[in-house]
Every structure is written in C-alpha cells, then in structure tokens.
Amino acid sequence: MDLPEDDEELVNCVVSGRVPSYSLESKLGDCFRAAKIRREAVQRLTGRSVEGLPLEGFDYDSILGQCCEMPVGYVQIPVGIAGPLLLNGCEYSVPMATTEGCLVASTNRGCKAIYSSGGATCVLIRDAMTRAPVVRFSSAKRATELKFFLEDPLNFDTLSLVFNKSSRFARLQGIQCAIAGKNLYIRFSCSTGDAMGMNMVSKGVQNVLDFLQNDFPDMDVIGISGGDALLRMPGNYCSDKKPAAINWIEGRGKSVVCEAVITGDVVSKDPAQNIESSHCITMMEAVNDGKDLHISVTMPSIEVGTVGGGTQLASQSACLSLLGVKGASKESPGSNPALLATIVAGSVLAGELSLMSAISAGQLVKSHMKYNRSSRDITKISS
Structure with a gap:
C-alpha cells in the first residue's frame, strides 16, 4: 500500500496493523521519523506514556540494521571518570557508565591507592574467541x-x-x-x-x-x-553469555591477570585481614613481612572488541577514544582490544581493592546509605 504523508495517518495505520511497525524505516527512508511514529503507536496501543524516554538527540541512522531493531527512544546513563589508573606504566582515565552511587567514587579510590603504590601490572595470557x-x-x-x-x-x-x-x-x-x-x-x-x-x-x-x-x-x-x-x-x-567452568579453565575472549602491591602506608592496617574474604577470581595476601598487600584479579573471559557492533556509536566511540583504543590498529592488529581488556582488568582491580577496604573498615553500608539514596520526593514525580 502507498504510505500516507501525514504522520497522524501513519500512526493509525501502524495501530490498525495495516503497516507493520518493523517496516517503517525501509518504507519511509527516515529513521528518526520511523522511531517517532512507532513510539506514538506504542503509546496508543498500550495506553501508557513513555514521556520520560528521550527521543530526540540520537542518530537513529547509525543503528539501522544493527544494534537495535524497532527503536522508540534511547536510555541515558550517567558516565563518570575514575582514575588516573596507572597500569603497565601508562595512565588511563576510565569512563564508567552507571546508575549505582559510590561505584565510580570507590573505583577512583582504588585507582588512587594503586597509583600511590607504584601502579599495577597486567598481562594478557590468552586471546581466542570460541564457538562450539x-x-x-x-x-x-x-x-x-x-x-x-x-x-x-x-x-x-x-x-x-x-x-x-x-x-x-x-x-x-x-x-x-x-x-x-x-x-x-x-x-x-x-x-x-x-x-x-x-x-x-x-x-x-x-x-x-x-x-x-x-x-x-x-x-x-x-x-x-x-x-x-x-x-x-x-x-x-562455548559457552556464550553464561558462566561456565570451561570458560574459567580454558578462557574465552581475552584472558587477563592483573596485580599490584599496595604498600603499608597506603593500606594503613593489617592487610592479612582481607585474605579470607576473597580468593579464586580476586586474591589477596600479605607480603613483605605483613607490611604490604598483594592483590590480583584473574579474568579468563573478557569479551571485548574495538570495531564492529556498537563501537561506532557516538557515545561508545568517544569513550574508546578517551582510552586510546578506538577502532583498529594498523600497526598491530588486535592490540587495541587487548589493551582494552587490560584496562578493564585494571579497573576491576581498583574496584575490588576499594570494596574490600570498605568492607574491612565497616564503610560499605554507610557509604551506600549516604550516596546511593535519592533526596527527591518520589511522590511528587509524575508517573
């Protein structure tokens, strides 16, 4: 059928089923208009508003045929910066998208402790994607x-x-x-x-x-x-998108081990108290006659890439660029995602260090109660 030019008529066609919602992009040749019409049709069909879900300000052409089908908007997630993370002698400002209060601040505290102790060392021990x-x-x-x-x-x-x-x-x-x-x-x-x-x-x-x-x-x-x-x-x-023993033993994607020795003047208390609370993936032990703390994380299945998928989207591309791993490396193919995997592991190391410090110091619940609770009166927020 010929599509009506008027948006209101188009919405009615989608609601009635005369025009399939999934076909709007191909029929209109305008991805933003397709999302707008689909969004209004969904609201009429469900009788519910999606007013709080942003529509404008996103490049819908960039996700056509990939990333997301039948879009009606996009979700905004705040991005904070933790760091600098001193890893293998280089400094990285780590972007973290989250809605959990304390997470960025805690990782930042771990980065500071690692930096003050001379930095962390990270090694890529395996690099292989699997299919079975x-x-x-x-x-x-x-x-x-x-x-x-x-x-x-x-x-x-x-x-x-x-x-x-x-x-x-x-x-x-x-x-x-x-x-x-x-x-x-x-x-x-x-x-x-x-x-x-x-x-x-x-x-x-x-x-x-x-x-x-x-x-x-x-x-x-x-x-x-x-x-x-x-x-x-x-x-x-494989095992894809699920925890499995074979991925821990054999690895899938990037297998990385990252370590740091946190000096006694940074730890400020007996580091051996942390040992019993964490082993296997995260390991800690007292070293140098109990004065310092050795911490490591072993991550055998970090599945990351710097090309393909959603890496070309503006927000993701900007964060990859901030880390210096955007796109493919012409000089050394595969080196960018390998570096990204080590940065991920280093950031996890910082987060784990701060988490265990908060637990041992009795700060975990207190910090979440202070920083992870909204001060807004939700009864006054329109639904």
Whole structure:
C-alpha cells in the first residue's frame, strides 16, 4: 500500500496493523521519523506514556540494521571518570557508565591507592574467541572417528585453511572435542583481530562443517551454539553469555591477570585481614613481612572488541577514544582490544581493592546509605 504523508495517518495505520511497525524505516527512508511514529503507536496501543524516554538527540541512522531493531527512544546513563589508573606504566582515565552511587567514587579510590603504590601490572595470557557446534552420528564409534580426525595434528593445516577463508583476520588456533554418547561437541578457538569476533568465528565454523560433510556425510549438525539458521539446539560448549567452568579453565575472549602491591602506608592496617574474604577470581595476601598487600584479579573471559557492533556509536566511540583504543590498529592488529581488556582488568582491580577496604573498615553500608539514596520526593514525580 502507498504510505500516507501525514504522520497522524501513519500512526493509525501502524495501530490498525495495516503497516507493520518493523517496516517503517525501509518504507519511509527516515529513521528518526520511523522511531517517532512507532513510539506514538506504542503509546496508543498500550495506553501508557513513555514521556520520560528521550527521543530526540540520537542518530537513529547509525543503528539501522544493527544494534537495535524497532527503536522508540534511547536510555541515558550517567558516565563518570575514575582514575588516573596507572597500569603497565601508562595512565588511563576510565569512563564508567552507571546508575549505582559510590561505584565510580570507590573505583577512583582504588585507582588512587594503586597509583600511590607504584601502579599495577597486567598481562594478557590468552586471546581466542570460541564457538562450539554439536554434531550427531548414528553411533558413538562414528563420532569418535571424527574426534580423532579433528584432533590429528596432520589435519590441522587443512582445517585452518578452510576456517580462515571466512575473514582476513580470523585465524584458527585450536580445536577441542568432547563426546557424550553419539554427540560430538567441537570447540573452535581463533584469533579475531580488533573485533570481538563471534560472527567471524561462526562463519569459520560453518566453513569447516561444510568441508567435513564430504568425508562424514552421515554427520547431522544439531546446532552452532549461538550461530546461524542451523541452530536448533545449542551446543553449550562455548559457552556464550553464561558462566561456565570451561570458560574459567580454558578462557574465552581475552584472558587477563592483573596485580599490584599496595604498600603499608597506603593500606594503613593489617592487610592479612582481607585474605579470607576473597580468593579464586580476586586474591589477596600479605607480603613483605605483613607490611604490604598483594592483590590480583584473574579474568579468563573478557569479551571485548574495538570495531564492529556498537563501537561506532557516538557515545561508545568517544569513550574508546578517551582510552586510546578506538577502532583498529594498523600497526598491530588486535592490540587495541587487548589493551582494552587490560584496562578493564585494571579497573576491576581498583574496584575490588576499594570494596574490600570498605568492607574491612565497616564503610560499605554507610557509604551506600549516604550516596546511593535519592533526596527527591518520589511522590511528587509524575508517573
């Protein structure tokens, strides 16, 4: 149907169902107008107002076909700055978007303690994105044959060649297999340049699966975990967007360890009191005859990128630029997201240090009661 030029008529068309809400951008060729019309239609259909949700002041063209579908506005989150964070000899002002009072102030306090003690050291120990399809055979014996084929070093170069065709930057690093009955779970690990790279690795996995069908035509692909149209049942061996032991043990994305020694004059009390309260991910111990505190965080699955996704949006791009990691590095591909991961770990180290200090000093509840409670009378705020 021909679209009416009047916005009011367009809203009525969306409300009545004559014009699908999802088609407004393509039919109008104006992303802001599409969001405005959709927003009004939603309010009429629900009988509820979204007046407090901003509409103007956002570039809706920048998210067309990516980031968000059928937008009706955007959410504003305050951004504070913690730092300077002294990490590997360099200073970083760390932007933090949050609505939790005390969080930026606490991280800033941790940054100050780290700075006063000579800074933190951070090391990237692994860098590999993963994707894990699950395939099924008629017998466990047949599944085992594919397992042996994939794990044979003599076949790795051929599989790498097939996998790497998916991208200029994707490079296969390893294949790990696990069997459960007739099912074979195949975990592919690859480097992804400056992107986080989950789409990149999914394409590479699809290439390999297509290649394997030639020698294993009886292989039934059950799903690419988080992947494409083949997805019917996730393999869950990645493991994507969920806590999993395999990601702690093997890592996913950037695996980083960050440490600092907080000197006694900064700690100002017996640091050994903190030890029992934190171990595994965050570890603390008294060093130098109990005078100083050694603190470390080990983060095996930091999934970050500096290109792709929402990194091109104005707010996100500005924060990446502030950290000096915006976009791709021409001199050293992959170095920007690696640096971003270390900054994340360093910021976590600062936050953990301040948190444990607040707990040991009995300041945690007091600070939240003081700074994390609104002084406005909510009964006077219109709904």
